[in-house]
Amino acid sequence: MKTTKLKIGFYGITGCAGCQLSFIFNEDELLSLIDLIDLRAFPFIKEFNLEEKFDYVFIEGLVANKNDLKTLKKLREKADKLVALGACAHTGCVPAYRNFTLKENYKHLLYMKRTEIQDVKPTPVDTHVNVDYTIPGCPPDKNEIMNFIKDIVKGKEPKINNNPVCVECRRNNNVCLLDVGKPCLGPITRGGCNSVCTNGKFECWGCRGLTDDADIKLLVKLLKEKGFSEKIIKQRMRSFVGLKLPNLEKIMNE
Amino acid sequence: MSKTIKLNHITKIEGHASLNLSIDKGKVKKCELSAVEGSRYFEGLLKGRRIDEASELTSRICGICSCAHTIAAIQAVENALYIKPSKQTIVLRELLTLGERIRSHATHLYFMVLPDYLGYESALSMLPKYKKEITIALKMMKIGNQIIKTVGGRDLHPVTATIGGFHNLPSQEELDELRKNLEEIKKHAVSTAKLFSGLDYPYINRKTEFFSLTSWRKFAMLYGNLKSLNKEYLKKDYQRYIKEYHTPYSSANFVVKDEKTYYVGALARINNNHKKLSKDSKKLLDESGMKLPNNNPFSNNIAQAIELVHSVDHAIEICSKLKIKNEKIKKYRVKAGHGVAAIEVPRGILWHEYKFNKKGEITYANIITPTAQNLRSMEEDIKLLLTSIINSPKKKIVSEIEKLIRAYDPCFSCSAHFLEVNWE
Incomplete structure (x- = not known):
């Protein structure tokens, strides 16, 4: 047949x-x-x-x-x-x-x-x-x-990873780039890339989009605590996924 | 008798392009080659971003030459701040550039060019008969990708290269592995040079200026002055001799040098710098029968194939000699600056220029791609080619023009085209 x-x-x-x-x-x-x-x-x-x-x-x-x-x-x-x-x-x-x-x-x-x-x-x-x-x-x-x-x-339903990049990054035994002062977006970004950027000691810019339950507020708070200016946080978060973050301005002001 | 030819969507090139021709009484009245893709305005969206972000953002301009944009952006900033990268950094950037050139030339020659000359619509439809050739292409593309992944961290849009060095360095073992694989594909590069030297190309001869980097030390890639015929130019003065202008019919800018068309790419590099080629590639160039200087744009296919061999040789040399030291990225102080970079990328000279304020925020960016520089030459060559085939059947005219456009290896940056030919 x-x-x-x-x-x-x-x-x-x-x-x-x-x-x-x-x-x-x-x-x-x-x-x-x-x-x-x-x-x-x-x-x-x-x-x-x-x-x-x-x-x-x-x-x-x-x-x-x-x-x-x-x-x-x-x-x-x-x-x-x-x-x-x-x-x-x-x-x-x-x-x-x-x-x-x-x-x-x-x-x-x-x-x-x-x-x-x-x-x-x-x-x-x-x-x-x-x-x-x-x-x-x-x-x-x-x-x-x-x-x-x-x-x-x-005929199998294709699956997309919904874990944050951090899961693979930890599995790859990388040093956390947030801890060394880089504005890494790994915590809110969909993994599946085998953390290719952070393996190369380059912070995640969020190119794979947000995870379903991304906690933007928490990451913004963390980045602010680390001393990043609002301008830089906004620029970074908007570089790849700006249109998927319609409430960013509001979150920044909270 | 008058006729109009409109190629709305040219296939097998990188980018959305169309061609508008009108012929009246055996003369070409109009020849407009245009990029019809959407503008992405990279130069505008870089304003206000920090200098260390330029390489990551501009690498998105192009998939097939993302390493090129990354390195050009980094070099322009380094030039502005007088940062001198280490020897190891320079050599690794060269290796990255060579990997990209191997991948790009192999993809272009086998997937875009070869089907035209063997009478197929695509490399995929060549498969039953020419599986060996396509497999060779894929093997070379694979090693090109492997070089980029090893040095740059990822095979498209590299992540490790930055101002003053690399975030992460390849290991000695990885370089050894690359060397072995490169030695393995050397024979494929040689057979490619022989194959493309033996194809039957159309012939046109229009005198033009071949413009490339040049260096007395080696086959210039990332360093050196600009050279055309016997005159040399400085990079930082480029706005004095290169002018950009726009036309209402295209979303790409057109570029002229000293008010005239000029040619950039593998053919320009071979014409200007052939004495610096590796031994084996020089020998293959001699055997190809290609006369130098060569004005036939179709010879760019041979030039790329010769460069493929040279690039493999040069990459093998780097991988054999380089002893990786665990170097830190050079520290630098941010201050206001203005820098220009020009490097040789697969399709010719790529320019990046930035001005930035004391906080390191970009206030002005200008990027000129090889294809923009070649657009005017392409139009002139199409006109010239037409004069010799103007009475041929429509199908022949279209296929010859397409061969010419593809010989330039244009990158209109991305693609989406279905061939539609309208005759009136």
């Missing part, structure tokens, strides 16, 4: 291509992984892209202009399940930090004068369409993408 493979598409809107590369960088397993699925569209590396119905569409990037919005809505219609791939699609990532900066910051930039393609407020995918799954991270972990695909092929 012939089984039908899942029809899959990989697309990018405004972003850096890093998430699509993360999938390709499953070097040893890439070919067998592609064998498991019917990869119908992947314009980054394919010229012929079958734009029909998809079982799953993986989308990288955030919505930054009207073109993005059009592409996203079209893909949502064609996809049975839509997967937000990586931090831009998930939280808006660094480009969405623009929402928390002054308009005058952009006055001197040449490309601001452009009118033909109109900008929209930089926002993640779920601001505009329904998202079925999210693979977080900037970049998303390549094993996580691989395991996600293996799961859906088997």
